[in-house]
Amino acid sequence: MSRFLFLATLLGQSATFALASAQCTTEIFTNILSSRADVSVNFVQAVPQNGSFGQGPVDIPFPVNTTALPALCAVGINVKSSESSSYNFGLFLPDSTWNSRFLATGNGGYGGGINWPDMGIFSQYGFATMSTDTGHSSSPVDGKWAYNAPETVIDWGYRAMHGSVVLSKEIIQVYYRNSSNIKYSYYASCSTGGRQGLKEIQLHPDSFDGISVGAPAWYSTHLAGATLWAGLYNYPTTDPKYIAPSLFPMIAAEMKKQCDPQDGLVDDIIGDPYGCNFDFEALLCTSPESPSCLAPEQLTTLYKFYNDWIDTNQTFVFPGFALGTDATFLMSAINTLGSDYLQYFVYNDSSYDYTTQFTYEDVLVADKINPGDAGATDYDLSPFHERGGKILKYHGLVDPLIPTGSSIYFYKKVVQTLRSKGINLDDFYRFFLIPDMGHCSGSTTGPSYIAAGSQALGGATHSVPGYEDAEHDIILAMMKWVEEDEAPDHLIATKFVNDTAGLGVQSQRPLCVYPKQAKFISGDPNLPESWECRSLY
Ligand SMILES: *[C@@H]1O[C@H](CO)[C@@H](O)[C@H](O)[C@H]1NC(C)=O
Ligand SMILES: *[C@@H]1O[C@H](CO)[C@@H](O)[C@H](O)[C@H]1NC(C)=O
Numbered sequence: 418m419s420r421f422l423f424l425a426t427l428l429g430q431s432a433t434f435a436l437a438s439a440q441c442t443t444e445i446f447t448n449i450l451s452s453r454a455d456v457s458v459n460f461v462q463a464v465p466q467n468g469s470f471g472q473g474p475v476d477i478p479f480p481v482n483t484t485a486l487p488a489l490c491a492v493g494i495n496v497k498s499s500e501s502s503s504y505n506f507g508l509f510l511p512d513s514t515w516n517s518r519f520l521a522t523g524n525g526g527y528g529g530g531i532n533w534p535d536m537g538i539f540s541q542y543g544f545a546t547m548s549t550d551t552g553h554s555s556s557p558v559d560g561k562w563a564y565n566a567p568e569t570v571i572d573w574g575y576r577a578m579h580g581s582v583v584l585s586k587e588i589i590q591v592y593y594r595n596s597s598n599i600k601y602s603y604y605a606s607c608s609t610g611g612r613q614g615l616k617e618i619q620l621h622p623d624s625f626d627g628i629s630v631g632a633p634a635w636y637s638t639h640l641a642g643a644t645l646w647a648g649l650y651n652y653p654t655t656d657p658k659y660i661a662p663s664l665f666p667m668i669a670a671e672m673k674k675q676c677d678p679q680d681g682l683v684d685d686i687i688g689d690p691y692g693c694n695f696d697f698e699a700l701l702c703t704s705p706e707s708p709s710c711l712a713p714e715q716l717t718t719l720y721k722f723y724n725d726w727i728d729t730n731q732t733f734v735f736p737g738f739a740l741g742t743d744a745t746f747l748m749s750a751i752n753t754l755g756s757d758y759l760q761y762f763v764y765n766d767s768s769y770d771y772t773t774q775f776t777y778e779d780v781l782v783a784d785k786i787n788p789g790d791a792g793a794t795d796y797d798l799s800p801f802h803e804r805g806g807k808i809l810k811y812h813g814l815v816d817p818l819i820p821t822g823s824s825i826y827f828y829k830k831v832v833q834t835l836r837s838k839g840i841n842l843d844d845f846y847r848f849f850l851i852p853d854m855g856h857c858s859g860s861t862t863g864p865s866y867i868a869a870g871s872q873a874l875g876g877a878t879h880s881v882p883g884y885e886d887a888e889h890d891i892i893l894a895m896m897k898w899v900e901e902d903e904a905p906d907h908l909i910a911t912k913f914v915n916d917t918a919g920l921g922v923q924s925q926r927p928l929c930v931y932p933k934q935a936k937f938i939s940g941d942p943n944l945p946e947s948w949e950c951r952s953l954y
C-alpha cells in the first residue's frame with residue numbers, strides 16, 4: 418500500500434500517527450479527499466516564514482495579499498453542493514507553529530470570497546484557519562448573484578460554512594498526522610460573519626467550542642427590510658421630509674451635546690446612548706432662515722431612524738439605530754444591501770420596484786420564503802450551552818450598518834428563552850457593547866480594538882501588541898474561557914495612536930459584560946482603571 422493510500426484510510430479516524438512531518442503537496446490533499454467525488458483540490462502552496470498569500474482581484478472582497486505569515490500550507494478546496502452550485506474554502510495550515518487548534522472565520526454582507534486576511538491574522542496565533550467563499554464571487558454590497566440561484570443562496574445561508582467546517586476538521590486531523598487531535602475548535606468573525614457563527618452553533622452545536630461574534634447580521638429578512646426602509650424614509654430628495662447629507666454633522670453634534678455626559682465624562686464619546694433621553698426638538702429651526710436645523714417633516718424622518726420599526730398591529734419589525742450613530746450612509750441613498758435582497762433573494766425579479774412598492778408586507782413575504790434559511794433566529798441556544806460552548810459577542814455603539822439594538826434584541830430573546838430552563842447567560846454567553854465603534858471596527862477617538870475578526874491593526878500581525886493577554890484580546894479571552902473555564906468579567910479595548918500599533922497606546926477603556934457599562938470614576942480617562950463596570954440602574 419502506498420503511503421498516500423495509507424493516509425487516505427486514516428480519514429475520519431482519530432488515531433495519531435507518527436510519520437514524516439506534514440507535507441504541503443497537492444498529492445497529499447488529493448489523497449486525503451480521494452473518497453469524496455464531490456470534492457476537488459484547487460491548489461496547494463507552501464508559504465515560507467514571512468511569506469504572503471492571496472488570490473488577487475478574483476477574490477473580490479479580499480484582493481490584497483495577507484503578509485508576514487508564519488510558514489504554512491495554503492490550500493484551496495472546491496465542494497460541489499448541488500447540481501447547480503459549488504463553494505470553495507481555503508485553509509492555512511501552520512507548519513511547526515500549529516497550536517493543535519482549529520479556527521474558522523467568516524464573510525461580510527453578501528460578499529463572496531475567501532477571507533485570507535483574517536485567516537492570516539488568526540494563523541499567527543498558531544490556529545489552522547479556514548474561510549469559505551460561501552459559493553459565489555461578489556462584493557459585500559452586491560446581491561445580484563442570488564438571482565435565479567436558490568442553491569447558491571443556501572450555500573451562502575449556512576451550507577458552505579458547515580460543509581467547510583466538517584471537511585476542514587477531517588483534513589486537519591489527517592494532515593497533522595504526527596500531532597495530537599484537534600484539541601479545540603473556534604470561530605471568530607463579524608457582520609455576516611457573526612451571523613454565520615451563530616447559525617452554525619444553532620444548527621450544529623458541536624462544531625465549535627467557542628465563538629467570538631461581532632455585529633451579527635443574524636435577522637437576515639428583517640435587517641434587509643430595515644436597511645431598505647432607512648433609505649426610503651429619506652426618499653425622494655424632493656420630499657419635505659428629506660434630510661440632505663450635509664445636515665447630518667449638525668445632527669451628530671446635537672446628539673453628542675445631549676448624550677455624551679451620561680457615562681460620567683464629556684469626552685466626545687457617547688458611552689450610554691440608551692441612558693440619553695434625547696430631545697429631538699432641539700434640532701428644530703427657530704426661524705425660517707436658520708441655516709443648519711430641521712423642519713418638523715425632517716424630524717419625522719430622524720425619529721424613524723433612531724426608533725424601533727413598529728408596523729401593522731403594533732408588531733415589532735426591527736430596532737432603530739443607537740443615538741450618536743451617523744445616519745449618512747443609509748439615508749443618503751437607497752443601499753443595495755436592502756434593495757438587492759428584495760429583488761434577488763426574495764422576489765427573483767430585477768424589475769421589482771422597491772421605491773414605490775416596498776412595505777412591511779414584503780418583510781412578511783421574505784420571512785415566508787426565508788431565502789437560504791440564512792437567519793440565525795433560533796434563540797434556544799441551550800444545546801450549545803449543554804455541550805460547554807462559549808459565546809463572546811460584541812457590537813459597536815455607533816454601528817451605521819447594523820443597528821446595535823439588533824444584538825441587544827437577540828440577547829434579550831435568548832434570555833427569555835433560556836431563563837425558564839434555569840440557564841444563566843453569563844455562564845456561556847457574554848455580550849459587550851463598544852462605545853464609539855462603527856461596524857466591526859474603527860472609532861474616532863474611543864478605544865475599540867480587541868483583536869477581533871475584521872479588526873486588522875496597522876503595524877501589527879495580530880493580537881494587541883504589548884497586551885497579548887485574555888483581558889485585551891478577545892481571541893485569548895475566548896480560549897481562556899473555553900480551556901481554563903475562566904470567564905471574562907470585562908475586556909479592555911485599546912486605541913492606538915493613528916490606529917497604528919508602533920505609535921503607542923492612546924487610550925484604553927473597559928468593555929463591560931452587558932447590561933453593565935463603563936462609568937468614569939476619576940483620574941486619567943485614557944487609563945482603564947479610571948473606569949468601573951456598573952449596573953445600569
Ligand atoms: C513526531 O513528533 C515528535 C515530537 O515533536 C518528534 O520527536 C518525532 O521525531 C516526530 N516523528 C516524525 C516521524 O516526524
Ligand atoms: C518580511 O518580508 C518583508 C516583505 O517582503 C520584508 O520587508 C521584511 O524584511 C521581512 N522580514 C523578515 C524578518 O524577514
Ligand SMILES: *[C@@H]1O[C@H](CO)[C@@H](O)[C@H](O)[C@H]1NC(C)=O
Nearest residue numbers: 462469470471472473481482
Ligand atoms: C499574492 O499571492 C499570490 C499567491 O502566493 C501570488 O501569486 C501573487 O503574486 C501575490 N500578489 C501580490 C500582489 O503580491
Ligand SMILES: *[C@@H]1O[C@H](CO)[C@@H](O)[C@H](O)[C@H]1NC(C)=O
Nearest residue numbers: 564565566567764765766767
Ligand atoms: C427567476 O426568474 C427567472 C426569470 O424570470 C426565471 O427563469 C427563473 O425560473 C426564476 N427562478 C426562481 C428560482 O424562481
Ligand SMILES: *[C@@H]1O[C@H](CO)[C@@H](O)[C@H](O)[C@H]1NC(C)=O
Nearest residue numbers: 728729730731732777778781
Ligand atoms: C393584523 O391583525 C388583524 C386582526 O387580528 C389580522 O387579520 C391581520 O392579518 C393582521 N395583519 C398583519 C400584517 O399581521
Ligand SMILES: *[C@@H]1O[C@H](CO)[C@@H](O)[C@H](O)[C@H]1NC(C)=O
Nearest residue numbers: 913914915916917919920921
Ligand atoms: C497621525 O496621522 C496624522 C494625519 O495623517 C498625522 O498628521 C500625524 O503626524 C500622525 N501622527 C503620528 C504620531 O504619526
Ligand SMILES: [Ca+2]
Nearest residue numbers: 677682684686
Ligand atoms: Ca462620554
